[in-house]
Amino acid sequence: MLQETVSVKVTRTEASKIGEVDWNNLPFGRIFADHMLVMDYRDGEWQQAEIVPFANLNLHPATSAIHYGQSIFEGLKAYRSVNGEVNIFRPDMNAKRFAESCERMCMPVIPEDMFVELIRKTVEVDSEWIPEQDGFSLYIRPFMFATDEFVGIRPSETYKFVVFTCPVGQYYSEPVKVKIEEYYTRAAVGGVGRAKTAGNYGASLFPARQGQSKGFHQLVWTDAKEHKYIEESGTMNIVFIIDGVMVTPSEDADTILRGITKRSVIEIAKAWGIPVEERKVAVQEIVDAHRNGTLQDAFGAGTAATVAQIVKIGYRDEVLELPPIETREISNKIKDHLDGIKAGKVKDEFGWCVKV
Numbered sequence: 001m002l003q004e005t006v007s008v009k010v011t012r013t014e015a016s017k018i019g020e021v022d023w024n025n026l027p028f029g030r031i032f033a034d035h036m037l038v039m040d041y042r043d044g045e046w047q048q049a050e051i052v053p054f055a056n057l058n059l060h061p062a063t064s065a066i067h068y069g070q071s072i073f074e075g076l077k078a079y080r081s082v083n084g085e086v087n088i089f090r091p092d093m094n095a096k097r098f099a100e101s102c103e104r105m106c107m108p109v110i111p112e113d114m115f116v117e118l119i120r121k122t123v124e125v126d127s128e129w130i131p132e133q134d135g136f137s138l139y140i141r142p143f144m145f146a147t148d149e150f151v152g153i154r155p156s157e158t159y160k161f162v163v164f165t166c167p168v169g170q171y172y173s174e175p176v177k178v179k180i181e182e183y184y185t186r187a188a189v190g191g192v193g194r195a196k197t198a199g200n201y202g203a204s205l206f207p208a209r210q211g212q213s214k215g216f217h218q219l220v221w222t223d224a225k226e227h228k229y230i231e232e233s234g235t236m237n238i239v240f241i242i243d244g245v246m247v248t249p250s251e252d253a254d255t256i257l258r259g260i261t262k263r264s265v266i267e268i269a270k271a272w273g274i275p276v277e278e279r280k281v282a283v284q285e286i287v288d289a290h291r292n293g294t295l296q297d298a299f300g301a302g303t304a305a306t307v308a309q310i311v312k313i314g315y316r317d318e319v320l321e322l323p324p325i326e327t328r329e330i331s332n333k334i335k336d337h338l339d340g341i342k343a344g345k346v347k348d349e350f351g352w353c354v355k356v
């Protein structure tokens with residue numbers, strides 16, 4: 001029914017670049033498929049969506065997003081399953097989060113079922129770009145930004161929604177080293193931490209670079225008020241296993257991005273009978289658990305790496321060493337199960353995949 005209500009005009013490229021791709025070498029986010037979807041908002045409504053050959057955008061220098069930051073994005077993936085079908089992983093969740101980001105940033109919402117259908121069409125047109133190799137995928141980047149040609153701070157009256165895609169390889173995550181950050185802040189209560197909005201990432205670069213200069217890949221953000229409670233890490237949510245219990249910061253505060261990967265990890269864990277606690281997690285609790293030998297696992301959860309196990313946590317002048325990755329039964333099993341669902345190797349009992 002939806003296919004009838006969401007019309008997309010498709011103009012195919014006459015010069016596909018697919019023959020130039022080195023499928024064994026797909027650096028993340030640098031190779032772009034042949035087409036992109038573009039849809040403008042003006043006069044109070046979304047205009048005709050179009051899929052066009054991938055090309056530069058032509059922008060007025062006063063384009064308001066560039067100056068005042070009304071700019072949001074999403075990230076999700078499409079996978080080629082073992083039986084040749086195409087699975088998009090939980091796009092309905094991205095649609096919902098995108099709508100929440102829109103509201104927080106005073107941007108016009110795209111109805112969730114329309115968002116999913118636009119993503120599906122974009123993937124369908126470039127479905128040849130979905131790599132076949134195990135663990136490879138097509139990364140999908142929907143984004144929206146304010147386009148009023150106007151100098152002045154107020155919500156824009158016009159916007160552009162774009163979706164492009166990138167074939168990406170397996171994410172070889174080196175075991176991750178993180179540092180607990182106790183000075184800089186990613187998000188404060190009442191701020192925009194829950195929105196996937198561009199400025200959050202710009203603001204994180206400087207503190208992240210300080211951490212990198214000390215040999216850590218990423219920071220673990222703590223609460224803005226006391227720097228006592230763990231929030232999340234870079235573009236990943238964070239999960240701990242303490243004495244067999246999965247413990248992760250609750251998302252009740254509007255300072256934590258509500259990750260779809262972490263939600264999926266929790267849903268699998270619960271289905272398997274693993275106890276899960278979503279609550280405040282004090283830095284001290286993690287340090288104590290490490291000291292008394294009950295900190296069995298810590299990992300980041302995000303679309304790019306799925307599950308990225310943490311091997312070292314920098315805390316003040318100490319480095320906490322975590323157990324070897326081979327011993328991390330729960331996170332290894334959950335990661336394999338999630339990868340299996342996306343690849344069609346494991347039954348999608350939760351109904352997470354949307355077929356193209």
Ligand SMILES: *Cc1c(COP(=O)(O)O)cnc(C)c1O
Nearest residue numbers: 235236237257259260261302303
């Ligand atoms: C995107 C993102 C995540 C992970 O979300 P997923 O939906 O799992 O990809 C976590 N934290 C931040 C800050 C993010 O931007």
